[in-house]
Amino acid sequence: MKVFSYALLLGLFYIPVSFADTSAKGIDNKMENKQSGNQGALRKCTHLLPEGHKYTISIIGTSDKTTKEVNKQFKGEFKLSSGSKKPLDKKRNEEIKPFIQCVTETVL
16 A cells, blocks of 8 residues: 555656646747747848848947937947948948848838
C-alpha cells in the first residue's frame, strides 16, 4: 500500500509539471515565430537601399508631451551615412531617395 501511495503522489506531481513544461515550450515557439514574422517599418524600408554598400542609419528624437502644439511634440534628426567620412555623392543621393521617403512616411 505504501508503494501505491508513493506512486500516486509522484504521479500527481509529475503529470502537471510535464504539462506545464510542454505548454511553456509552445508559448516560446509561438512568440519566436510572431517576432520573426513581424518586421519593423525601418527594416522593411532597407530593401530600397542600393546593393553593395554598408549604411549607418541614425534616428534621434525628442518627444515633448508637455506642449499641446502638434508640430512641437516631436523633434529629431534622421541621418544616413555610408560608413566613410566622405559625404554621399549626387548619384548615391539619388539612389537613396526612395529609402528616405519610405522612412519619413512610415517611421517618423
